[in-house]
Amino acid sequence: MTGRPAPAVLPPSLRPRLGLISVLAALVVVALGVLYAGHSEPGAVDRWIIQPTADSLRPPWRYVALALDFLGEPAGAAMLIVAAVTGCLLLRRPRAAVLVVAGAAVTVGTATLLKHLVGRTIHGAGNLSYPSGHTAFATALALMAALLATRRLGLGRTAGTSLVLASALVAGAAMGWAQVGLGAHYPTDVLGGWCTALAVIPATAWLVDRTADRLHDRTAGRTADAGRRERR
Numbered sequence: 001m002t003g004r005p006a007p008a009v010l011p012p013s014l015r016p017r018l019g020l021i022s023v024l025a026a027l028v029v030v031a032l033g034v035l036y037a038g039h040s041e042p043g044a045v046d047r048w049i050i051q052p053t054a055d056s057l058r059p060p061w062r063y064v065a066l067a068l069d070f071l072g073e074p075a076g077a078a079m080l081i082v083a084a085v086t087g088c089l090l091l092r093r094p095r096a097a098v099l100v101v102a103g104a105a106v107t108v109g110t111a112t113l114l115k116h117l118v119g120r121t122i123h124g125a126g127n128l129s130y131p132s133g134h135t136a137f138a139t140a141l142a143l144m145a146a147l148l149a150t151r152r153l154g155l156g157r158t159a160g161t162s163l164v165l166a167s168a169l170v171a172g173a174a175m176g177w178a179q180v181g182l183g184a185h186y187p188t189d190v191l192g193g194w195c196t197a198l199a200v201i202p203a204t205a206w207l208v209d210r211t212a213d214r215l216h217d218r219t220a221g222r223t224a225d226a227g228r229r230e231r232r
Contacts, residue, residue, distance in 0.1 A: 006093070006094055006095045006212060006216075007093065007095065007151055008095070008151070008209045009093075009095045009096050009099045009144075009147055009148070009151070009205045009208055009209055010147060010202060010205035010206050010208075010209055011147070011150055011151050011155075011160060013156060013157040013160065014147075014150065014157060014160050014161055014164065015202075015206070017157065017161050018161070018164065018202040019202060019206075021165075021198055021202070022198060022199050022200075022201075022202040022203055023199075025195040025196070025198035025199040026195070026199035028191070028192075028195040029114070029131065029192055029195045029196050029199060032130065032131075032188055032191065032192045032195075033114060033117070033118045033130060033131075033192065036118065036120045036130055036188060037118050037119060037120065038118075038119045038120065039120050039121075040120070040121045040122070040125070042186050043186070043188060045187065045188055046186040046187050046188055049180075049187040057181035057182065061181070062181075062182075064178070065177070065178035065181045065182050066178075066182070068138075068174060068175055068177075068178040069134060069175075069178050069179070069182060069184070071138065071175075072133065072134030072135075072137050072138060072175060073134075077104070077108075077137055080141060081100060081101065081104055081141075084097075084100045084141065084144070084145070085097045085100050085101060088100060088148065091148075091152070093148060095208055095209065095212050096144070096147075096148045098208055098212070099144055099147075099204065099205055099208045100141075100144055102204055102207075102208060103140050103143075103144050103200070103201050103204045103205070104137065104140060104141065106200050106204050107136050107137060107140040107196065107197050107200045107201065107204075108133055108136065108137055110136075110196055110200055111131050111132070111133040111136040111137075111193060111196050112133060114130065114131055114192075114196065115128035115129070115130060115131070115133070116128065118130045118131075120186075120189070122183075122184070122185065122186060122189075123183070129184075129185050129186060129189045130186075130188070130189045130192050131189055131190075131191075131192030131193040131195075131196050132175075132176065132179050132184075132185045132189045132190045132192065132193030132194075133193060134175050134178075134179055134184075134185075134193070135172055135175045135176045135179060135185070135189075135190045135193030135194055135197075136193035136194070136196040136197045136200075137175075137197075138171045138172060138174070138175035139168050139171050139172040139175070139193065139194050139196075139197035139198070140197040140200065140201050141171065142167040142168050142170065142171030142172070143164060143167065143168050143197060143198070143201040143202075144201060144205075145167065146163050146164040146166075146167035146168070147164060147201075147205060149163060150163055150164060168194070168197065168198060172190070172193070172194035172197070175190075176190030176191075176193070176194065
């Protein structure tokens with residue numbers, strides 16, 4: 001039994017636009033990384049937006065920011081990933097479940113690697129800040145959820161792209177607000193984290209689809225060969 005391949009996690013109609021967005025986002029990440037490499041102070045853009053301090057937010061908004069921040073910590077992120085994977089499996093979307101795990105891992109891994117390469121710090125030499133891993137993770141999760149929703153709802157190119165970008169913007173803005181308000185990151189760190197997810201997730205989704213299609217084709221080929229041998 002060959003069956004049909006599982007639905008793609010990156011809808012074909014969205015691939016050209018999201019591919020272009022991914023490239024542009026990667027360029028922004030690199031440009032900001034070069035601009036702020038080795039810095040330990042806010043840049044001109046950061047000062048124009050807000051000067052992050054440890055008490056930029058006060059209750060009750062501080063509690064909201066702390067709750068959002070927890071979702072980007074290992075324990076909170078693990079809870080979200082488990083919930084997302086469970087939801088994908090219940091909806092019978094195994095590729096989406098793979099994308100959630102792979103997308104989160106690649107996004108966080110990329111952000112962590114960039115932090116060490118860029119070397120920008122905040123509140124001391126040990127606090128690497130660019131790009132914001134919390135913002136990257138939150139944006140990545142929103143992007144993956146939006147891709148699944150686009151496929152499930154059968155949205156076209158314009159509506160699907162709008163949903164994906166809107167979801168990324170809302171999630172990135174919420175987590176970015178929390179990170180800047182808590183004094184954990186500069187605003188440009190948040191922008192870098194947001195763009196990191198925009199650069200990584202479309203590429204990861206494409207790779208998941210390509211790998212799954214190849215595995216399906218190989219399995220189908222072996223099944224067909226076995227069927228022909230049995231009929232001889």
